[in-house]
Amino acid sequence: MAADEQLHNAASKGDDDFRIVTDLLNLSVSKHKIDEHFTLVWANPYFYKFIGFPKDEYEALFHNLPDLYYASNPEDLAVITEHVLYALEHDTGGYECVTRLAHKSGKLMWVKFSATFLDEYVDGYQLSYTVMTDVTELMEAQVELEAQKLALEEANADLERLAFVDSVTEGYSQTRFNIEAARRIACAGAGAFQLVSLDMKKFKLLNDIQGIEMGNEVLRHVHAMLKKHLRAGELLARISADTFNLLLEAADEAETIERLTGMVADINRFNEGRTHPYYLTMSMGIYRIDDPALPITSIRDRSNVARNASKAIATAQHFTYVFYNEIDRQKLLREKDMENRMHLALGDDEFVIYLQPKQRLEDGEIGGAEALVRWIDPVRGLVPPDEFVPFFERNGFIIEVDLYVFDRVCAMLRRWLDEGRPVVPISVNMSWAHLRNNDFLEPYDRIRAQYDVPAELLEIELTETMVFANPELLIGVIDDIHRHGYRCSLDDFGSGYSSLNALKDIDVDVLKLDRAFFSDEDADNEREWNVISSVIDLAKKLELETVAEGIESIKQSAMLKEIACDMLQGYVFSRPIPIEEFEALLSSGKEE
Incomplete structure (x- = not known):
């Protein structure tokens, strides 16, 4: 053919x-x-x-x-x-x-x-x-999806680094130390480890004289010298500022002091041959962990109490130390005293409401405030919140304190409305202890109804720890808060390892970025600000308002405004102030 x-x-x-x-x-x-x-x-x-x-x-x-x-x-x-x-x-x-x-x-x-x-x-x-x-559109969509997935993975990786790596020493952060230490303590059992809390004396003076960068160099040096002395299974981290924690094998007092002496000697070895040496001195608290069931925060509290007590000891050595024992009894006595007096103190209005203003970055005006509680003891004076709040959370009295704060805030808002004063939304903190009760919002509604305050003027703050500890439970809690008409904010976002993916299920109204994001007061850390900007962009896509916490410099404020953060809260704008001062500040701002 x-x-x-x-x-x-x-x-x-x-x-x-x-x-x-x-x-x-x-x-x-x-x-x-x-x-x-x-x-x-x-x-x-x-x-x-x-x-x-x-x-x-x-x-x-x-x-x-x-x-x-x-x-x-x-x-x-x-x-x-x-x-x-x-x-x-x-x-x-x-x-x-x-x-x-x-x-x-x-x-x-x-x-x-x-x-x-x-x-x-x-x-x-x-x-x-x-x-x-x-299949051009399909391929382009796939490429875009891969790009978005990569961007999300990179953002999560940056957040993980921010949470798990200390920005100064490049060693463990407090979050990672807490996780690793808790795991090793639980696996090893009682008496296997001891926690050493180490604080550098007069470090602020060194920072003021030599500058922050020199101070950071010293911190890196101290971290490197301490790390040299670690044995297998032991841990080290800079916890905050010039405070370090070491999880060491338990030993008797003599062996422990011998090890710590060697560490301090290595830290100060740079002075050898110097005509004018400058010795770095430290205070230390040591707690032998006899109860591995204790939360790592409680273990740290005990070593911190011992460390603070060691500061008063006079010595010719380059470090002072106290083992946690009698100090423990003294602290328990103080907590017992607080427990004996807390109900009476609440009835006598010794708990006082302070307000920390939130500044709108768009126009510089006050956009709201967070209600904070202070205990003014007639004998002891101001009791630090970090002393009574954790204790009240443990014994459950925090529920009564939270409701007292909510009552005072509602009364204040009612008075503002009646007097024709300027009114802004007020946020109140809610402890996880409330969530043990299925009807936890019932007393809040009863108080609000008593004062006839619009629910939209009240915002309930939940901490990141609460949310990510049990996201399934909190999804229902947040829905309940919204059904009752209140706004809801996620506080301390970024203080631990926060998964960006989880935000799609946590339907809050406001995302409060923790001060952990803002370690650089000069706002010169480009990578840090790339992470912050990414989180704010994501929040906007999810239609969440953003509030930056712990802002202390004008440069940080300007940068936040540039990347379209909604509000800031920090000393650069105002410290927590009494209600009368806040009212005067709010009225003067509105009159302008």
């Missing part, structure tokens, strides 16, 4: 088999010889529409030779060739692949090729049917 007749018969058979289907589906279908050119034998009208070339023009320019058509992008033809050869070698009966194809307009399309080998031959070459499908 002549070649022309063979071609005609092949084309006719193709028309008979595929014309109806391809016309209905607008599919590009073509028949090719499996030769070195993939010579086109027949194609339906949609083939030419697909590539943009009319049939006559295609034949005149490319002579039905697809390899000539692909001359400008041979790497894409190579993808097809590779799949054809593989199919022939493994007798698969056809192939599928995705590669690019140039349209007449010059646009490169992503095309899926689906080919079936036929039991037909022309000029001794087997024939195949090929269907082409434009």
